[in-house]
Amino acid sequence: MAEWLLGVSSVDGYASSITPGFYWQLIDTELAAETQRADSVILHAGSATKPNQLLHLEFQSRPDRQMPERMLEYWIRLWRLHGKPIHQVVLYLKKTNSPLVQVDQLQVGDTRHRYGVVRLWEQDPQPLLQNPALLPLATLARPTPEHLALVAERVAAIKNPVLQKEIAGGCHLLAGLGFSQELINAYFTMGILDDSVTYQAAVAEYTRRGRQQGLKEGERQGEERGLQLGHNQGLQQEAQSLVLRLLPRRCGQLSHEQELAVRVLPLEKLEALAEALLDFDSPEALDAWLAV
Structure with missing residues (x-):
């Protein structure tokens, strides 16, 4: 996810300042005593010229009018906890025509806070199909029955049975936001349940x-x-x-x-x-x- 959204790699000259050979680290997502949690926070180890940064992800199946305020609040809490640059992205999963999914900033008077927005149904599926870990998201990138069949083929090609089951389960879950249950079952359900x-x-x-x-x-x-x-x-x-x-x-x-x-x-x-x-x-x- 981080490599896809940030356009960086764990090779090509990046030296880890966390642990030798360690380039990504998941961060505790609890942000406050009232158990407010971010969906996902990832620390990316930088280099001598590029500092460490946090990638904060929020996954949404429907529009949220309060999202700009939420993203600012998340940013403030993450900054207080870690004191590192923060790259924020909201991933909208289910196709909608709501104008709320176009909003990528909070602006009130002189205060402006911007964050990234990814409408998954508009994304090129090819980068997602290249990485097994991103195949669940690939089910919703320009979703068509033919494309879902292609995702199922990529899942079937995974040789590690444990990894295959985990990814197939993720595909089954997210595909429900864009396809009928009958079509999903045709490609994923029995393969998951049989194991x-x-x-x-x-x-x-x-x-x-x-x-x-x-x-x-x-x-x-x-x-x-x-x-x-x-x-x-x-x-x-x-x-x-x-x-x-x-x-x-x-x-x-x-x-x-x-x-x-x-x-x-x-x-x-x-x-x-x-x-x-x-x-x-x-x-x-x-x-x-x-x-x-």
Whole structure:
């Protein structure tokens, strides 16, 4: 992400001032006691002529009228914590015609604060396709079904199975902002679930239950029902696990009550929460969403 947005590389004469051979470092994103968090903060090690700098990223699935004020507040807090130059970028993920996604500064009287804006659907997908780590973002760059198929091909070509599963999961999540569930499932879902021990265990359990029921309804019908229930349960657990991993990054540590409320959500609500949490910036945002 940093190399793509800053146009710099971890080679070509850059010498790390953090640790020898270390060029990028993720920074704690908590900015204040009230658990306000930036989405991502990355420290780039500079050189003798170019100082260290921070890259601050905010990911948005929908326009936010308060974004200019938020970016200024993030800048002030990051500067106080680290005292280094800060390059800020808002990445808008979901295509929209709202004029709010064109705004790249806050100007009030003599005060002006500028930041970068990337509307992902306008980006050339080729640089994103060249780096496996950027393939989830590539699903939304000039999105077309043909382009989604190309991303799926690049994911399938990843030889490390653990890395392939992680990137496929990211592609599945972000592609939901631009494509139908049926099209996404055609390229990603089964590949992810087939490698999931949670899904395999659920299928085995519900197949067993289906076979027991099949003693009354017929062996074949029971197995079919067991497989279907297992598939649904596997999707439920995968969605629940993903949401519970992402929420602390957006809202801070969840309370016991919040975690319990998320765990009892049906699959449809979990999928909706996976999209909505991209805009959360506090525990109160989660509480408000759960209360609707």
